[in-house]
Amino acid sequence: MGEFSVPRHVAIIMDGNGRWAKRRGLPRTMGHRAGCETVEQTVRDAADLGIEYLTVYGFSTENWKRSSEEVGALMQLFRFYIRKLLKVAKEKNVRVLSIGDRTRFDKDLIEGLNRLERETKDNTRMTFILALNYGGRDEIVRAAKKLLKAGEAGELSADDVTEELFSGFLDTAGIPDPDLMIRTSGELRLSNYLLWQLAYSEFYVTDCLWPDLTKRNLKKLSRNIIPERDGSAA
Ligand code: IPE
Ligand code: IPE
Ligand code: MG
Numbered sequence: 001m002g003e004f005s006v007p008r009h010v011a012i013i014m015d016g017n018g019r020w021a022k023r024r025g026l027p028r029t030m031g032h033r034a035g036c037e038t039v040e041q042t043v044r045d046a047a048d049l050g051i052e053y054l055t056v057y058g059f060s061t062e063n064w065k066r067s068s069e070e071v072g073a074l075m076q077l078f079r080f081y082i083r084k085l086l087k088v089a090k091e092k093n094v095r096v097l098s099i100g101d102r103t104r105f106d107k108d109l110i111e112g113l114n115r116l117e118r119e120t121k122d123n124t125r126m127t128f129i130l131a132l133n134y135g136g137r138d139e140i141v142r143a144a145k146k147l148l149k150a151g152e153a154g155e156l157s158a159d160d161v162t163e164e165l166f167s168g169f170l171d172t173a174g175i176p177d178p179d180l181m182i183r184t185s186g187e188l189r190l191s192n193y194l195l196w197q198l199a200y201s202e203f204y205v206t207d208c209l210w211p212d213l214t215k216r217n218l219k220k221l222s223r224n225i226i227p228e229r230d231g232s233a234a
Contacts, residue, residue, distance in 0.1 A: 006049060006050045006051060006222060007051065007178075007179040007180040007222055008051070008052045008053060008176060008179055009051075009052060009053035009054075009055070009175070009176050009177065009178040009179055009180075010046065010051050010053070010054050010055070010178060010179070010180050010181075010182065010222065011054075011055040011056075011057075011178035011180070011181045011182070011193070011194055011197070011198065011201070012042075012054070012055070012056045012057065012181075012182045012183070012184070013057045013181070013182070013183040013184070013190075013191060013193055014035060014038075014039070014056055014057060014058070014184060014210040015183060015184050015185040015187060015191075015209075015210060016031075016184050016185030016186075016208075016209035016210045016211070017031035017032045017034065017035040017209075017210055017211060018031050019031070019185060019209055020034060020035075020209040020210070020211045020212065021034070023209075028070060028073075029070070029073040029077075031211060032070075032073065032074055032077055033077060034211035035210050035211050036077050036080075036081045037211070038210055038211050038212075038213055039056060039058075039081070039085075040081070040084060040085065040088055041215075042054070042056075042213065042218065043085070043088055043089070043092065043094060043126075043128050044088060044092060045215040045218050046126060046128075046218065047092045047093075047094055047125050047126045048215075049215075049218065049219060049222065051126060051222070052126060052127065053126070053127045053129065053175060053176065053178075054126060054127070054128050054129065055099075055128075055129040055130075055131060055175075055178065055194070056128075056129070056130060056131065057131045057134065057191070057193050058078070058130050058131055058132045058134075059074060059078075059100075059131075059132050059133055059134070060131075060133075060134060060135055060191060060192055060193075061100075061101070061133060061134065061135030061137075061138050061192065062135065062191070062192060064104075064133075075105070075106070075109065078109060078112075078132070079108070079109060079112065082109075082112045082113060082116050083112070085116060085128075086115070086116055086119060086120070089116070089119075089120045089123060089128065090119070090120065090123075092125060092126070093123045093124060093125035093126075094120065094123050094125055094126045094127070094128050095120045095121060095122075095123040095124070095126070095127045095128070096116045096117060096120045096127075096128050096129075096130065097117060097127060097128070097129045097130070097175075098113050098116075098117065098129070098130045098131070098132055099129055099130070099131050099132075099134055099139070099171035099172055100131050100132045100133040100134030100135075100138075100139070100171065101133050101134075101138060101142065102132060102133060104133050105132070105133065113130075113132070127175070129172075129175065131193070131194075134171075134193075135192045136190075136192045136193060136194055136195030136196065137192060137195065138192075139170055139171050139172075139195075139196070140170070140195065140196060142171075143166065143169035143170045143171075144169075146169045147161065147166065147169050167196070170196060170197075172194075172197055177197045177198070177199070177200065177201065178194065178197060178198060178201045179201060179202065180201060180202050180204065180221075180222065181193075181194070181198055181201045181202070181203050181204070182204050182205075182206065182221050183203070183204075183205045183206070184205075184206055184208050184209060184210045184213060185206075185207065185208070185209050185210065186205060186206070186207045187205070188205055204221055206221060
């Protein structure tokens with residue numbers, strides 16, 4: 001098949017902001033700022049390319065271990081960019097969701113994320129999912145807790161638990177699994193990203209540093225997907 005088939009759901013590990021800055025003799029924070037600009041542009045590009053779901057890894061549960069300066073700078077950038085993102089989402093008819101445990105963030109940041117979700121909930125062109133304070137293991141543990149609580153409340157019993165039911169307790173409930181996972185900057189690891197959801201996704205690792213990603217790259221990378229695997233492709 002020569003036709004370019006657009007993957008329905010693309011998940012990205014946006015890595016390489018630090019290296020991008022280092023190559024330019026700049027502080028890491030400048031790399032994160034450039035990376036945020038790329039997120040904004042990628043949301044526009046993905047919507048234009050016809051991707052239905054785009055999930056990006058913005059901050060992992062392990063990223064708290066970075067220096068307090070870097071974590072603080074990232075939080076400031078999130079504050080600023082979620083406001084910019086609201087504008088882009090409205091302009092492009094994009095619905096924004098977040099996954100991960102936001103309870104660890106400052107109150108104003110949580111409120112900003114709530115607002116972003118609330119004010120874009122009826123948008124239909126694309127769903128943009130921000131993974132913030134996200135870890136695949138943490139998500140599975142939180143899902144197991146919710147499941148047990150439902151059990152304790154008498155709402156279900158052990159025999160009711162299926163893969164499908166369990167999926168519904170994850171942060172990604174209702175979202176189709178990614179067809180394609182892209183990692184920028186060359187590292188061949190998953191870094192605790194979407195452990196459950198990537199079970200059958202194609203992986204593509206590019207040496208391109210995240211801030212350097214362009215629409216052309218994104219389109220090219222999206223072509224790497226093998227469209228038909230087990231007949232479940234939409
Ligand atoms: C990814 O870039 C951004 C975040 C994890 C927030 P890095 O900061 O990990 O960049 P490198 O890996 O040091 O180049
Ligand atoms: C993964 O990148 C997390 C995000 C992109 C937010 P990292 O740079 O934090 O991953 P490791 O630590 O190199 O595995
Ligand atoms: Mg990194």
